[in-house]
Amino acid sequence: MSEAAPRYQFGDVSQILEAVVAADGTAGHGYASGAHVSFGPNATLTLADLADMAYYLCLLHGRHPGVIDHAATRSADNAARSWLVQATDAFARERAYLTQVxxxxxxxxSTAGQSDCETVVSQQRHALDMLAQSDRRGCAMGAAMALVLDWRAVRHMLDIAAIRVGLEPHACDLPDRAxxxxxxxxxxxxxxxDRxxxxxxxxxxxxHRGLWDVLQARAQVRARKDR
Incomplete structure (x- = not known):
């Protein structure tokens, strides 16, 4: 459980969800922090690291239907319909951008343990599919909303990879935080x-954190090999 969540245990679910994303989301992971300084001669992540990130992220989120698509077929909440339409359309564009990058x-x-890593990420993809197709009311929407909230940090890393190879990042049209x-x-x-x-x-x-753990470990393996 996130350390931030107890601060909002008596608030509404939106406050708790925001706190959980802030505490346990991509932005707080060491791999993502490294991506923030990946320009210039002292870049923390190499182009190989960024290629690794894009490839495995594509394995996780590059196929259709994805988390938001599944949630759109599961949600019966009228209050979520327009959000789901916007999020579904926008993530289709994000998926195309991910493929382009x-x-x-x-x-x-090439990294030691390649096949094992692909198996792990394939299992993560399966776990997300099951989560987003859950019949438990609110579960699929929780996953979809967390994805949209966390994607801003993921997108930042994708944009860094794009810029490093001369691509112009396009605007992200996903629903905003508010x-x-x-x-x-x-x-x-x-x-x-709420639960x-x-x-x-x-x-x-x-x-997501499991993916960044895998990528961080792979980057460390390559760094040791290059010494």
């Missing part, structure tokens, strides 16, 4: 649904 930066670098949290507040309020929303959100973030 993955092709531009080149193949994932819109997403407003939907969480609108569909929440019931303890059972499901937070479960879905936390599980999505766990899979």
């Amino acid at each position: 993955t092709v531009a930066v080149g193949p994932a670098p 819109e997403t949290l407003a939907v969480a507040q609108a569909i929440g309020g019931d303890d059972t649904i 499901a929303i937070l479960f879905g959100g936390r599980q999505l973030l766990n899979q």
Whole structure:
């Protein structure tokens, strides 16, 4: 459980979800922090690291249908419909951008344990599919909202990779933080649904952190090999 969540345990579900993303999301992971300084001669992540990131991120989120697409077929909440339409359309464009960046930066670098890593990420993808197709009301929406909230940090890393190979990043049209949290507040309020929303959100973030753990370990293996 995130350390930030208890601060909002008596607040509404949108506050808790925001706190969980802040504490356990991509932006707080060491791999993402390294991406923030990946320009110039002292870049923390090499182009090979960024190619690795794009390749495995494409394995996780590059296929259709994805988390948001599944959530759109599961949600019966009228308050979420317009958000889901916008998020589904926008993430289709994000998926295309992810594919474009993955092709531009080149193949994932050869690294010891390659097949094991691909198996791990494939299992993560399967876990996300199951999560986003859950019949537990609120679970799929929690995963979808956490993805949209966390994607800003993911997108920052993609943009760095794009710029490194001369691509111009395009605007991200996903619903913004305020819109997403407003939907969480609108569909929440019931303890059972709130718990499901937070479960879905936390599980999505766990899979993201698992991906960054894999990529960080792979980068360390390559760095040791190059010494």
